[in-house]
Amino acid sequence: xxxxxxxxxxxxxxxxxxxxxxxxxxxxxxxxxxxxxxxxxxxxxxxxxxxxxxxxxxxxxxxxxxxxxxxxxxxxxxxxxxxxxxxxxxxxxxxxxxxxxxxxxxxxxxxxxxxxxxxxxxxxxxxxxxxxxxxxxxxxxxxxxxxxxxxxxxxxxxxxxxxxxxxxxxxxxxxxxxxxxxxxxxxxxxxxxxxxxxxxxxxxxxxxxxxxxxxxxxxxxxxxxxxxxxxxxxxxxxxxxxxxxx
Amino acid sequence: xxxxxxxxxxxxxxxxxxxxxxxxxxxxxxxxxxxxxxxxxxxxxxxxxxxxxxxxxxxxxxxxxxxxxxxxxxxxxxxxxxxxxxxxxxxxxxxxxxxxxxxxxxxxxxxxxxxxxxxxxxxxxxxxxxxxxxxxxxxxxxxxxxxxxxxxxxxxxxxxxxxxxxxxxxxxxxxxxxxxxxxxxxxxxxxxxxxxxxxxxxxxxxxxxxxxxxxxxxxxxxxxxxxxxxxxxxxxxxxxxxxxxxxxxxxxxxxxxxxxxxxxxxxxxxxxxxxxxxxxxxxxxxxxxxxxxxxxxxxxxxxxxxxxxxxxxxxxxxxxxxxxxxxxxxxxxxxxxxxxxxxxxxxxxxxxxxxxxxxxxxxxxxxxxxxxxxx
Numbered sequence: 001x002x003x004x005x006x007x008x009x010x011x012x013x014x015x016x017x018x019x020x021x022x023x024x025x026x027x028x029x030x031x032x033x034x035x036x037x038x039x040x041x042x043x044x045x046x047x048x049x050x051x052x053x054x055x056x057x058x059x060x061x062x063x064x065x066x067x068x069x070x071x072x073x074x075x076x077x078x079x080x081x082x083x084x085x086x087x088x089x090x091x092x093x094x095x096x097x098x099x100x101x102x103x104x105x106x107x108x109x110x111x112x113x114x115x116x117x118x119x120x121x122x123x124x125x126x127x128x129x130x131x132x133x134x135x136x137x138x139x140x141x142x143x144x145x146x147x148x149x150x151x152x153x154x155x156x157x158x159x160x161x162x163x164x165x166x167x168x169x170x171x172x173x174x175x176x177x178x179x180x181x182x183x184x185x186x187x188x189x190x191x192x193x194x195x196x197x198x199x200x201x202x203x204x205x206x207x208x209x210x211x212x213x214x215x216x217x218x219x220x221x222x223x224x225x226x227x228x229x230x231x232x233x234x235x236x237x238x239x240x241x242x243x244x245x246x
Numbered sequence: 247x248x249x250x251x252x253x254x255x256x257x258x259x260x261x262x263x264x265x266x267x268x269x270x271x272x273x274x275x276x277x278x279x280x281x282x283x284x285x286x287x288x289x290x291x292x293x294x295x296x297x298x299x300x301x302x303x304x305x306x307x308x309x310x311x312x313x314x315x316x317x318x319x320x321x322x323x324x325x326x327x328x329x330x331x332x333x334x335x336x337x338x339x340x341x342x343x344x345x346x347x348x349x350x351x352x353x354x355x356x357x358x359x360x361x362x363x364x365x366x367x368x369x370x371x372x373x374x375x376x377x378x379x380x381x382x383x384x385x386x387x388x389x390x391x392x393x394x395x396x397x398x399x400x401x402x403x404x405x406x407x408x409x410x411x412x413x414x415x416x417x418x419x420x421x422x423x424x425x426x427x428x429x430x431x432x433x434x435x436x437x438x439x440x441x442x443x444x445x446x447x448x449x450x451x452x453x454x455x456x457x458x459x460x461x462x463x464x465x466x467x468x469x470x471x472x473x474x475x476x477x478x479x480x481x482x483x484x485x486x487x488x489x490x491x492x493x494x495x496x497x498x499x500x501x502x503x504x505x506x507x508x509x510x511x512x513x514x515x516x517x518x519x520x521x522x523x524x525x526x527x528x529x530x531x532x533x534x535x536x537x538x539x540x541x542x543x544x545x546x547x548x549x550x551x552x553x554x555x556x557x558x559x560x561x562x563x564x565x566x567x568x569x570x571x572x573x574x575x576x577x578x579x580x581x582x583x584x585x586x587x588x589x590x591x592x593x594x595x596x597x598x599x600x601x602x603x604x605x606x607x608x609x610x611x612x613x614x615x616x617x618x619x620x621x
Contacts, residue, residue: 050620053463057621074619075465083463087456093263094256105252106464 006031006158006189007052012061014047021047023212024061029191029205031157034184036200037193039209040240045193046086048209049160052191053083066157079107082151082159086166088143092136096122096146099135100153107154114153121149125179141172148179152188159183161192165199177202197232208239215239249466253474261478270444271482275436275489282432283425283498290376295319296331296340303351305392309362312388313344318380341367342377354392425498430581431554433490437513438520438574439545441483445524446541448475449616450531462618472613476521483517484510494585503588512580512594515602519573522608529615548574576600 007029014022022044029035039045050056052065054074063070066080090099097118104114122128125145135143144164152159161180165173177199184190192203200206201220208216208223216223216239220232229235261267295313299306313319322340325331334340345363353360364381368374452458461471487510494500502509524541531537550556551565552574558566569575576597583589583597591598 054619055459055462057619078463078465081463083460085456085459085463087459089455089457089460091256091260091457092455093260098256098259102252102256103460103464105255106249106461106466108249 009063015059034190036203036206043209044212082156084151086162097131158189200232257478294322296323298345300348301350306346434578441520446527449528504584519605525612
């Protein structure tokens with residue numbers, strides 16, 4: 001593994017029968033980078049992400065995450081990553097702190113540490129008075145922020161975020177991106193899928209997925225230049241609908 | 247170990263926060279035992295009795311009273327007309343005719359064995375059989391009473407008792423009380439149903455909510471996860487069983503003849519079997535609805551073929567062979583053995599081997615089937 005590489009993937013594929021959900025994608029992600037994984041609905045973003053997290057077995061290709069092989073060392077990978085699913089995945093019938101204690105406990109953290117860390121993280125969000133609140137009674141935006149906090153409670157090397165801002169209001173989305181920046185400043189690699197093109201601008205580098213393949217890869221500025229566009233929306237439309245005139 | 251503790255803490259929290267859980271734990275065992283034990287009752291009561299008393303003596307009346315006082319017979323007609331009695335039976339009005347011949351009292355005084363006749367309407371064979379059984383028992387009691395009153399001399403008693411008939415003596419359940427037979431079986435069903443349903447709905451619920459994905463992306467070990475899901479229901483199952491035992495004692499006056507330790511030992515292993523079964527279903531299904539249907543499918547077969555409603559010996563040969571893979575059958579045998587006969591561990595060695603064998607197999611399968619990586 002190269003020193004500063006966090007995720008390395010070459011020719012990774014996932015086929016369901018004849019359908020190629022992910023078709024030979026190759027990319028790498030540097031340590032501490034915010035890597036945007038963009039594409040339309042059904043482009044294969046979540047499938048690719050699940051293969052990297054060890055939730056889904058690949059059909060072919062190679063990959064390492066945090067230096068561990070995605071085929072043979074998926075349990076090692078799981079110790080070093082955090083994951084926030086597209087589906088809401090906190091327990092509604094537990095309080096915020098109880099959720100943290102459960103997931104933190106699985107990673108082998110002590111109760112005391114989890115409590116302190118959660119309090120600190122939530123204080124930053126101005127939310128520390130809600131530790132004992134039942135998750136079911138929180139608004140969606142807060143649930144998402146809590147999910148993100150939970151995904152890196154154990155200080156993982158990489159966090160995977162699968163459409164973390166789906167369905168939340170613009171203010172919360174901005175808050176959310178501030179949280180992502182903070183995590184990245186702390187040295188965590190952030191791998192995030194989204195289909196909001198304005199969010200793409202916040203990423204260090206992005207890859208554009210179309211029908212299971214990566215059609216564009218680079219920083220937002222490089223991509224705009226390459227596709228002669230003024231913003232990411234245009235880049236996306238040129239890539240996803242190459243026959244349409246913008 | 248520490249991880250397991252965190253899982254258990256979470257599971258227990260969720261179980262006790264679920265408002266439907268407390269009724270399931272406390273109400274179901276009581277209601278099931280009460281309703282099923284009283285309703286699934288094969289005793290036949292209120293048999294309509296016609297007595298043809300040609301003697302009209304003191305002892306013929308006493309015998310008649312003995313029949314009506316038993317609670318099984320309801321005196322429809324007290325007559326001396328044989329013809330009338332026959333018509334009553336023909337018209338479905340009476341089930342049993344007791345004919346006491348002229349000279350009944352006189353024969354008894356002379357230490358002669360009098361002959362009484364019992365006629366049953368045997369269209370319903372079971373009913374007739376039961377009626378014959380009750381009558382025999384009543385007549386036998388009657389003879390003992392007469393011996394007690396020195397109406398019949400002691401040395402004549404055997405002649406009275408065994409004259410041309412076999413008088414059965416019922417062991418373990420002397421009054422053929424159906425509840426004694428039913429309650430241990432219903433306890434077995436209770437443990438089976440509660441265990442299988444609760445556990446089969448559990449993992450699949452996390453699949454439906456999507457929380458399983460978050461768990462699968464953690465370094466949790468598969469056995470930790472399955473154990474974390476099993477142990478809470480194991481505790482609840484044992485608790486349910488205990489409530490059932492208390493109800494059996496207080497309501498039905500059924501005492502455990504054998505050792506409580508052996509009883510709980512077997513129940514503990516059996517619960518692992520049933521929970522393994524439930525969790526296996528939970529791992530192969532995608533929704534709670536599917537899990538429910540599949541559990542029902544198996545449970546109905548297991549329960550109906552468990553030997554509670556139909557004795558295993560009454561089943562056709564192929565069905566008897568099938569019951570060897572039916573864990574409910576063995577658990578009912580175990581409970582009846584320990585609770586009624588006072589059977590010890592060595593008497594139940596076969597059942598122990600089968601139950602623990604299936605338990606290990608099912609839990610192993612459940613761990614195997616629970617996959618963190620989807621292919």
